Amino acid sequence: MASTLSPSSDLLLIETMGLSRDFDTRTVVDAVTLQVRAGEVFGLIGPNGAGKSTLIKMLTTLLPPSRGTARVAGADVRTDPRAVRRHIGYVPQLLSADGALTGYENLLLSARLYLIPRAERAQRIRDALELTELTEAANRPAQHYSGGMLRRLEIAQSMLHRPEVLIMDEPTVGLDPVARHAVWTHVQDLRDRFGTTILITTHAMEEAEALCDRIGILHLGRLEQVGTPAELKAAVGPGATLDDVFAAIAGHDVDLGGDFRDVRRTRRSLAQHG
Amino acid sequence: MAEPFPGALIRARDYGTEVFAVADAEIRKLRHDPSEILTRAIQPAIWLILFGGVMARVRGIASGETSYMDFLAPGILAQSVLFAAIFYGIAAIWERDLGVLHRYMVSPAPRSALVLGKGLSSAVRGLTQAVVVYLLALVLGIGIDLNPLNLLGVAGLIALGSALFSTFSLIIACIVKTRERFMGIGQVLTMPIFFASNAIYPIDIMPGWLKVVSRANPLTYEVDGLRALMLKAEHSVFGLGLDVAVLVVILAVLVSIATRLYPRMTQ
Numbered sequence: 001m002a003s004t005l006s007p008s009s010d011l012l013l014i015e016t017m018g019l020s021r022d023f024d025t026r027t028v029v030d031a032v033t034l035q036v037r038a039g040e041v042f043g044l045i046g047p048n049g050a051g052k053s054t055l056i057k058m059l060t061t062l063l064p065p066s067r068g069t070a071r072v073a074g075a076d077v078r079t080d081p082r083a084v085r086r087h088i089g090y091v092p093q094l095l096s097a098d099g100a101l102t103g104y105e106n107l108l109l110s111a112r113l114y115l116i117p118r119a120e121r122a123q124r125i126r127d128a129l130e131l132t133e134l135t136e137a138a139n140r141p142a143q144h145y146s147g148g149m150l151r152r153l154e155i156a157q158s159m160l161h162r163p164e165v166l167i168m169d170e171p172t173v174g175l176d177p178v179a180r181h182a183v184w185t186h187v188q189d190l191r192d193r194f195g196t197t198i199l200i201t202t203h204a205m206e207e208a209e210a211l212c213d214r215i216g217i218l219h220l221g222r223l224e225q226v227g228t229p230a231e232l233k234a235a236v237g238p239g240a241t242l243d244d245v246f247a248a249i250a251g252h253d254v255d256l257g258g259d260f261r262d263v264r265r266t267r268r269s270l271a272q273h274g
Numbered sequence: 275m276a277e278p279f280p281g282a283l284i285r286a287r288d289y290g291t292e293v294f295a296v297a298d299a300e301i302r303k304l305r306h307d308p309s310e311i312l313t314r315a316i317q318p319a320i321w322l323i324l325f326g327g328v329m330a331r332v333r334g335i336a337s338g339e340t341s342y343m344d345f346l347a348p349g350i351l352a353q354s355v356l357f358a359a360i361f362y363g364i365a366a367i368w369e370r371d372l373g374v375l376h377r378y379m380v381s382p383a384p385r386s387a388l389v390l391g392k393g394l395s396s397a398v399r400g401l402t403q404a405v406v407v408y409l410l411a412l413v414l415g416i417g418i419d420l421n422p423l424n425l426l427g428v429a430g431l432i433a434l435g436s437a438l439f440s441t442f443s444l445i446i447a448c449i450v451k452t453r454e455r456f457m458g459i460g461q462v463l464t465m466p467i468f469f470a471s472n473a474i475y476p477i478d479i480m481p482g483w484l485k486v487v488s489r490a491n492p493l494t495y496e497v498d499g500l501r502a503l504m505l506k507a508e509h510s511v512f513g514l515g516l517d518v519a520v521l522v523v524i525l526a527v528l529v530s531i532a533t534r535l536y537p538r539m540t541q
Contacts, residue, residue, distance in 0.1 A: 062380065095372055098299065109295055113292060
């Protein structure tokens with residue numbers, strides 16, 4: 001059954017109401033009702049094919065919902081998608097930086113697309129490069145960056161217009177442990193420095209535990225549980241880990257692992273960043 | 275009372291910035307790797323030197339007062355622009371597969387600005403083709419008109435034609451969605467557009483049914499305008515005004531279709 005959590009006093013920056021998406025006769029996201037508070041890091045976990053990427057596509061307005069709706073940073077994804085896009089940053093699972101452009105040029109492209117005033121562009125780009133430790137590599141083509149550098153560049157691109165909400169689709173897939181920890185540090189830094197609300201999807205329980213204030217577990221398109229890591233573990237039993245929580249919900253479906261598109265996307269992402 | 279004019283001006287400036295952002299990114303890529311300009315120069319050279327050289331001797335195509343090489347040059351320019359622009363769709367599919375397209379689609383830029391930005395970058399690529407063909411034509415002794423106004427007119431027509439065919443290509447890419455299908459369809463479309471036009475022979479010598487197809491083909495109007503502006507001894511068959519009007523109207527229709535279809539590539 002779809003779960004609902006309703007914090008009473010905090011401002012909600014992501015709010016979905018019975019959000020659903022069908023592909024042909026298959027319901028991939030099924031009546032998800034979810035609320036993310038301002039300044040929160042919210043993790044969405046689930047196996048391949050659980051519907052995480054489809055849910056994220058609806059929140060980023062890349063895909064219209066079949067039923068229900070969502071408000072992101074105060075704007076409705078159905079009725080005002082441009083306002084939603086103005087207020088969000090998005091780091092997709094696939095490589096979104098253009099390898100044929102330098103790091104600086106990728107940032108310049110984003111600065112122009114988000115209409116950052118010309119007088120502020122240079123300083124914003126300098127700050128973003130500094131924040132993501134890419135200043136020295138700024139004039140090198142992105143195709144010569146390592147996987148970790150590319151992810152940092154994409155985070156810089158997504159944050160250049162200082163969005164209220166940052167949505168990250170499996171941002172550490174394919175990264176080595178050092179690069180993965182660097183991304184975690186940047187995520188925490190963004191929240192601490194700018195108060196950015198962050199929605200992150202991941203397969204890695206370690207990552208969810210390290211980064212997220214609350215976690216939602218998505219299984220077969222339905223939001224099965226929502227809570228803090230401690231609450232979720234306590235619900236399974238003493239000494240339980242997030243892996244145990246995950247297995248308790250999704251473990252009985254041994255054939256899960258997504259369809260052809262999911263597998264192709266994950267493997268392509270691994271190849272791009274690995 | 276609100277002042278609509280400054281608001282409209284600001285929106286126009288913002289829209290221009292977004293169109294330029296997309297076009298500038300493509301132009302920067304071309305600057306980083308200009309080898310494409312050289313490789314694309316080979317095809318018009320082959321057509322002009324080999325095909326043109328032989329057909330001029332055959333004297334099988336009535337090109338009026340103009341020599342066949344002169345008649346052919348504007349057609350080959352339009353052809354090289356068409357062939358470069360028609361494969362823009364492949365690049366769009368490639369960008370979708372890589373994930374780069376997501377970066378554009380989650381930005382607040384209107385979809386039409388993204389489409390026009392791609393068209394503008396194609397126009398710049400087309401202009402580099404024009405420089406190559408002009409140099410070739412000068413070397414081959416073709417009677418090129420170097421009047422600055424004519425050169426400006428040629429640049430405008432090339433930009434229009436290039437944007438038109440690249441947008442058409444983008445629409446095909448949005449429909450077929452995979453590189454494999456696009457490669458097949460790209461070939462199937464390019465050849466009829468080229469041969470059912472006045473690029474390498476006059477419309478007068480075509481069979482009746484092909485004349486009708488040719489009149490509905492935007493490449494015909496591009497070549498007609500180019501022939502009038504590029505050559506000293508030629509004039510437009512349809513009138514330059516009609517040539518430009520047809521290209522502008524078709525481009526506007528294609529941009530509006532592409533604006534609707536482009537977002538579907540990331541769904």
